[in-house]
Amino acid sequence: MERKPVKNRNVLVVGGAGFIGSHLTDKLLTEGANQIIIMDNLFIGTKENVEQALNNGAILHIDDAENQEALSYIIEKHDIDIVFNCATKPLNYSFINPSNTFLTNVVVLKNLLELQLKGQFQSLCHFSSSEAYGSSKYEPMDEGHPLDPQTPYAAGKAAADLMLRSYVKMFDLDAFIVRPFNNYGPRQNYEGPMAGVIPLTIKKVLEGDVPEIHGDGEQTRDYIYVEDTVDIALKTFPIISPGESVNISTGQQLSIKYVVDTIVHVMNYNGNITRKPQRTADVQSHRASTEKLQTLIGQYDKTPFKKGITDTVSWVKTEKERKET
C-alpha cells in the first residue's frame, strides 16, 4: 500500500490543540502540508498550544467534532484530503463522567467515518490508545493483543477501533489506526484531577508539594516522548494499509516508581513521596512490541527517557512562570 504523504495536501487535525494533536500540527507544518486546519473544542486543549502553528499559517476552528454538521462544514470549506483524529477526553475524566468520556471517543470517529463514506475526504489516521488493550495478557504486546478495556475511556477507544475496522472491511475506506502507548512531554496538562503522573509530579515538586505514587509503584508503562510519536505517525502514514493498526512506543517498560524517581532526581528533590491507594481499574503492566513499527519504518532512535523528562521539566517551569506573570 502506498499513500501520498502529507506534503502539499490539505489536512485537518481534530483535537489539534491538545497535547498530541498540537505536536502533530507543528510536525505537519515542517513536513510541508498545504493547509493545516485544527478543530478543537478546547475541553483540554488550549490556544497557547497552537499559538506558534497559527502564526505559521494554521487555522483554528473552536468547535466540537461530536457535532457532525460542524465537522462536515469544516471539511468541505477547506477541501480537506486527510484527517488525523486526536480528539479524546482524558482517561481520568472517566471517573467524573464515564458515559461522556466513552461517547466522545466513539462519536467523533463515527462522524468522521460517515463523512469519509460520503466522499468528503480521502484518508483517515485515527489515534487510538494502548489503554484499549487493558493490562497485558502477554508481553511484548503486539497489534494482535486482545482489546480488553478496563475503563470507559478505554472502552470508547476499543469500540472506535472496531468501528473503523468494520467500515474499512465493508466500505473499503482508506482509514487506519496508530496506537500510542504512554506519551509525555511539553504541553501535557499538569493541572488538577485529570493530569497524568509525569506532569503532575513535576508540578508538585515545583510548588513544594509532595508527589504521590498510587499503589506499590510496581505497575509499568511504556513511555514515549510526544515528538517521537508524531514523527513516527507521519512516517507510517504513507505505508500502513487500511484497517491496520501499529503500536507507537519504545518497547521499554518502566515502573511508575522508576518514573517518579527519575523526575525527582532530575529536579534535585530530596523530600517525601506519599503512597496513595492504587487507582481503580488501573492497568498493571504494559510493554509494547515494536516489531511491526520497525518493519514499517526501520530502526528509529527514540528520545532517551531522562532527556525527555529534563525537557518536560523545563517546559512546565516556563509555562507556570508565563501563567503567573
Ligand SMILES: Cc1cn([C@H]2C[C@H](O)[C@@H](COP(=O)(O)OP(=O)(O)O[C@H]3O[C@H](CO)[C@@H](O)[C@H](O)[C@H]3O)O2)c(=O)[nH]c1=O
Ligand atoms: C497522577 C498519578 C498517577 N499515578 C499512577 C496511576 C497509574 O498507575 C500510573 C499512570 O497513570 P497516568 O499518568 O494517569 O496514565 P495512564 O493511566 O497510563 O493513562 C495515560 O496513558 C494512556 C496511554 O497512552 C492514555 O490513553 C491516557 O489518556 C493517559 O491518561 O501512575 C501515580 O502513581 N501518581 C500520580 O500522581
